[in-house]
Amino acid sequence: MLTVKYLTKSYDNFKLNDISFSLKEGRITGLIGMNGSGKTTVLKCILGAVPYETGKISIGGLTGLRNEQEYKDKIGVVFDSGCFYEELTLEAMTGIIAGAYGSWDERIYFGYIERFGLSRTQQINTLSRGMKMKYSLALALSHHAELLILDEPSGGLDPKTRQFFCGELLAQKEEGKTILLSVNAISDIDRICDDIVFIHNGTILRECSREVFLMESVKNPPTVEDAMMEIIRRRGK
Ligand SMILES: Nc1ncnc2c1ncn2[C@@H]1O[C@H](COP(=O)(O)OP(=O)(O)OP(=O)(O)O)[C@@H](O)[C@H]1O
Numbered sequence: 116m117l118t119v120k121y122l123t124k125s126y127d128n129f130k131l132n133d134i135s136f137s138l139k140e141g142r143i144t145g146l147i148g149m150n151g152s153g154k155t156t157v158l159k160c161i162l163g164a165v166p167y168e169t170g171k172i173s174i175g176g177l178t179g180l181r182n183e184q185e186y187k188d189k190i191g192v193v194f195d196s197g198c199f200y201e202e203l204t205l206e207a208m209t210g211i212i213a214g215a216y217g218s219w220d221e222r223i224y225f226g227y228i229e230r231f232g233l234s235r236t237q238q239i240n241t242l243s244r245g246m247k248m249k250y251s252l253a254l255a256l257s258h259h260a261e262l263l264i265l266d267e268p269s270g271g272l273d274p275k276t277r278q279f280f281c282g283e284l285l286a287q288k289e290e291g292k293t294i295l296l297s298v299n300a301i302s303d304i305d306r307i308c309d310d311i312v313f314i315h316n317g318t319i320l321r322e323c324s325r326e327v328f329l330m331e332s333v334k335n336p337p338t339v340e341d342a343m344m345e346i347i348r349r350r351g352k
Pocket residue numbers: 126127128129148149150151152153154155156157299
């Protein structure tokens with residue numbers, strides 16, 4: 116599905132070091148790591164939102180450089196910051212976003228808006244954090260994307276809304292979607308991940324199933340958070 120090969124991206128004080136990993140179709144993969152480990156940077160490179168120095172990123176053989184529209188249509192994005200014009204209504208904002216996708220499906224969009232309890236005439240800046248995340252998810256699910264990319268979807272959400280999100284993502288997986296979500300150390304959303312890609316200081320330390328990753332934990336019952344800490348402790352940094 117998604118393949119990232121030898122990706123390198125540098126900022127003044129940070130570098131993604133030759134990142135390579137791939138996603139298995141129809142599974143949920145957690146890109147996990149501490150604050151500042153490079154998760155958002157990796158996602159931005161995949162989305163073509165920032166330039167990178169070296170590497171090849173492809174989805175089902177398509178690269179964003181050669182097939183920009185087709186590549187973009189394949190991805191549904193939910194970003195923590197939600198890139199919206201705050202003073203617009205959902206209806207007006209959606210009109211702008213829908214135009215960016217060749218495969219936009221109004222019928223599916225209205226279905227989600229209703230199911231998520233959102234109002235099309237409400238202004239973006241009056242949405243609570245949970246509502247904004249639901250709106251982002253509705254947009255991401257409305258253009259027949261094969262791959263969903265979510266940046267810290269549980270950040271700042273209460274347990275009930277987190278549960279709602281987990282349920283929605285599991286339902287999407289059932290429909291055959293491939294999902295990549297970034298998860299930080301203290302999130303509990305890792306429970307729904309089938310696979311883990313563990314990034315630390317811009318380097319991938321593990322790429323395996325969640326089950327195998329948990330074997331690194333010394334706690335009983337094992338936790339993803341403890342497994343991360345153990346791997347880092349054994350490396351000595
Ligand atoms: N535009 C930028 N200019 C300079 N440095 C940046 C820029 N964006 C990110 N960085 C740096 O790159 C590093 C990785 O940041 P990134 O946001 O990818 O981490 P993250 O794993 O998503 O962190 P968090 O869990 O806190 O969101 C950080 O040290 C950050 O300061």
